[in-house]
Amino acid sequence: MKKIISLLVRNRPGVLSHVAGLVTRRAYNVESIAAGPTENRDITRITLVVAGDEKVLDQVIKQLRKLIDVIKIDAIPHENAMTGELALITVSFTPEKKTEIMSLIGLLGLTVKSIEKDRATVMIAGSAQSVDTAINGLAPFHIRAMARTGLVALPLDRDNF
Amino acid sequence: MTKETKKKRGRAPANGAELIVDFFERNGVDLVFGYPGGAVIPLYDALHDGNAKHVLARHEQGAAHAADGFARASGRTGVVIATSGPGATNLVTGLANAHMDSVPLVAITGQVNTSSLGTDGFQEADIYGISIPITKYNYLVKNPADLEDVLAEAFFLAGTGRPGPVLIDVPRDIQTAPAKSNGKKTVSIPGYDPRPVPDDGEVEALAGAISRSRRPVFYVGGGASGEGVSETLLKLAEDSDIAVVSTLQAKGVFPDDRELSLGLPGMHGAKYANLAINESDLIIGLGVRFDDRVVGDVRGFAPLARVAHVDVDPAEIGKRVSVDIPVAGDLKLVLDRLAKTIKPSKKPAWRERLARLKSEHPLIVPESRGNLIKPQAAIRALSEATGGEAIIVTDVGQHQMWAAQFVTSTKPRRFLSSGGLGTMGFGLPASVGAALSGTGLPVALVSGDGSFQMTLQELATVRQYDIPVKILIIDNGCLGMVRQWQEFFFDKRYSQTVFEYNPDFSALAKVYGIPGKRVENPADLTDSVRELLETPGPGLLDVVCDGGENVLPMIPAGKGQTDFYEAEENPPRPS
Structure with a gap:
């Protein structure tokens, strides 16, 4: 089972160390962690995707809530979450494959960030699933580099935050 | 200057x-x-x-x-x-x-x-x-x-x-850097609750469970050593015949000398404490961690009981043992509410059962053999001589467990011991702090020859500030607890646990300007302990003990609540 955990934390130096350290120290299985500013410059939002059984996830949430810098914590069920992720992918190809890959990039709805005769870097922003689809689609070519941000999320219920 | x-x-x-x-x-x-x-x-x-x-x-x-x-x-x-x-x-x-x-x-x-x-x-x-x-x-x-x-x-x-x-x-x-006071008086940290108020529904659920229980046990930890908890706990327990097991950190929160007190639970607890947990139908954890040294095998813990857990830290609830009745909040607030809600109900059958368990499985100070002092006897002598009117500090190891078993504590904050981390060397410096804490109580340290050597430099601090710490060294010439595990579980292969050299601790004390004595004969034990306590200022008594003694009873690590280790009667002393 996986859960999206959304944290609002005091924007202080070391806050990421506290969050990341806790996750490592207690041997939790974190798939992604994404941090960024919110509408309030004193507050940062950290989104974690954590895998584990109900008991483990319950502990993860309680231990994170205990961190002094954590102002608010929400476990958002996937069905109630608006989620998004961004990825940059660099693929290389032989010149004769260029047409094929360009049509694939169009088909997958990817944004071209740079293109040369034998390589291209594309960007996708969307659900985790659409990022997976793009990666799978490009897999037959040589993926030379990839950067994923990890999932960010907000609950569908607007009153919640 | x-x-x-x-x-x-x-x-x-x-x-x-x-x-x-x-x-x-x-x-x-x-x-x-x-x-x-x-x-x-x-x-x-x-x-x-x-x-x-x-x-x-x-x-x-x-x-x-x-x-x-x-x-x-x-x-x-x-x-x-x-x-x-x-x-x-x-x-x-x-x-x-x-x-x-x-x-x-x-x-x-x-x-x-x-x-x-x-x-x-x-x-x-x-x-x-x-x-x-x-x-x-x-x-x-x-x-x-x-x-x-x-x-x-x-x-x-x-x-x-x-x-x-x-x-x-x-x-x-x-x-x-230049600085001046901003004169701000209040602190507020968003998302941090300094005194979490318990949920009414959770407290009611616990009150109901206590009222229905026939064999309830309070399992009390360090979280209960706060101001005013002890009195309410005593009233609740006595009113409803609730047995009390106390972790190392809670020793004295519920007086050890009460009939309902079963002392330390877990690995080195008395058999009656663990048997009572095993027979209980309701375990009520109060400011505890359900630590592995208490619980052992999680699957075998309190098989007949529903488990309630009151803790100020919600992350402790359900961390190791599944909890049926969680109560997150300040312990004193919870107990005060329980005391108002619960109607006293006597449980003579449970009291009788507890008394029987105690009489059938008492903690025993073994007889001396070969004119060697039994460490338990030394600790009992210290407990009797101080009569509860002292702060007893321990180090870590066998002597610590014997102190937990044989020191009678009747008030909170009078038994100080490194529990969770198990830090050898904690004792002497912690005694210094305890003696300067303004309680006015005498401070006695029970240490071991291993632990004491880890921080003995603080004897200089003791001397410099003339801190009246009474140091009792349970000197068995070895790292007793590890030696015990080697004896039981490693085929008596005493790897690096026997000190082939130890200093003369009484002479060492004298070098630091502290009166030091050594006692080797069981007949001199009581008088030596009394003299240590009665001589003004700091003092050290090196109690040369039977090095083959083991801490019993013992539940091996990870075993169930009643899997007591059966030790040989008189194992040979390691050499």
Whole structure:
């Protein structure tokens, strides 16, 4: 089972160390962690995707809530979450494959960030699933580099935050 | 400079260091422990004129444990100061120790100048990063304007909610930078609740479960040592015939001499304590961690019981053992509500059963053999001679478990022991802190020849400040607890657990200007202990004991509540 955990934390130096350290120290299985500013410059939002059984996830949430810098914590069920992720992918190809890959990039709805005769870097922003689809689609070519941000999320219920 | 030439400060703080000392004065911090060094010279300069007394330990670890002992005995936040680099890293064990036992501590460390941070400067260590997992919270102050707010937050965090150590790393230039007090009085941290109020529904569920239970057991931990908990607990237990098992941290919260008291549960608890848990239909954890040394095999814990858990830290509830009745909130608030809600109900059958378990499986001080003193007898003699009117501090190992078994404690904060971390060397410095905690009680240390040698440099502190600590060394010439495990589980292969050389501890004490005696004959034991206690000032008694003695009963690690280890009657002494 996986859960999206959304944290609002005091924007202080070391806050990421506290969050990341806790996750490592207690041997939790974190798939992604994404941090960024919110509408309030004193507050940062950290989104974690954590895998584990109900008991483990319950502990993860309680231990994170205990961190002094954590102002608010929400476990958002996937069905109630608006989620998004961004990825940059660099693929290389032989010149004769260029047409094929360009049509694939169009088909997958990817944004071209740079293109040369034998390589291209594309960007996708969307659900985790659409990022997976793009990666799978490009897999037959040589993926030379990839950067994923990890999932960010907000609950569908607007009153919640 | 002597005390007479010291001038007390009577002016507003001019720099960061003075601001720290000024903060101490305004917040009732009248005693701090520490050890100076390059990166805290400005702070020590300010302390020189301050009102707070500073106790100079002989090692930063000693200073940290002393602050810890002070906090455990008094309930107030202990303060320890150390320099950067090695000074700070020497605090690590002390911080981890306080963290595991939820002891309120504020550690202030010096650091290299902010401009040198991260350059591997002389005596630079990233104590902020190092201390993250072993503190409740920590700070690196980079701006002088933040210092006062950080101090206020640190003391607030250390002493409220689930207490714990907080570290403040203060670079040298922050100490010397111009600073003035902002006069702010309140601290508020969003998302942090210093005293969580329990949910009515949860308290009612617990009250209902207690009313319906026929064989209830309170399982009490360090979280219950707070102000005013003891009295309510006693009333609840006596009114409804609830048995009480107490962890090392809670010893004395419920008086050991009560019929309903079953003492320590778990690995080295009395059989009757573990059998009562095994037969209970309701275990009520109060400020406990369901630690592996108590619970053993989680699957076999209290098989007939529903489990309730009251804790100020919701993360403890359900962490190891599944809980049927969770109550998250301040323990005193919960107990006060329970006391109002629950109607007293006598349970004569349960009382009778408990009495029978106690009489069938008593804890026994074994007879001496070969004219060797039994360590249990020495500890019992100390307990009888102090009669509960002393703070007993222990180190870690066999003597600690015997002290848990044979010292009778009747009040909270009178049995101080390193539980969670199990820090050998805790005892002597913690005794120093306990003796200076203003309780007015005598302090006796039960140590072992192993533990004592880890921090014995603090004998100099004891002498310098003439701290009347009575040191009883259970001297069995070996690392008894590990030796015991080797005997039971490693085919009597005593690898590195027998000390082939030990100093003469009584002579060692004398070198430090402390009266030292040695006792070897069981017939002299009681008088020697009495003499140790009655001689004014500090003193040391080296009790040469039977080295083959084991702590029993014992439930091997990870085993069930009733899987008692059957030891040989008289195992040979290792040589």
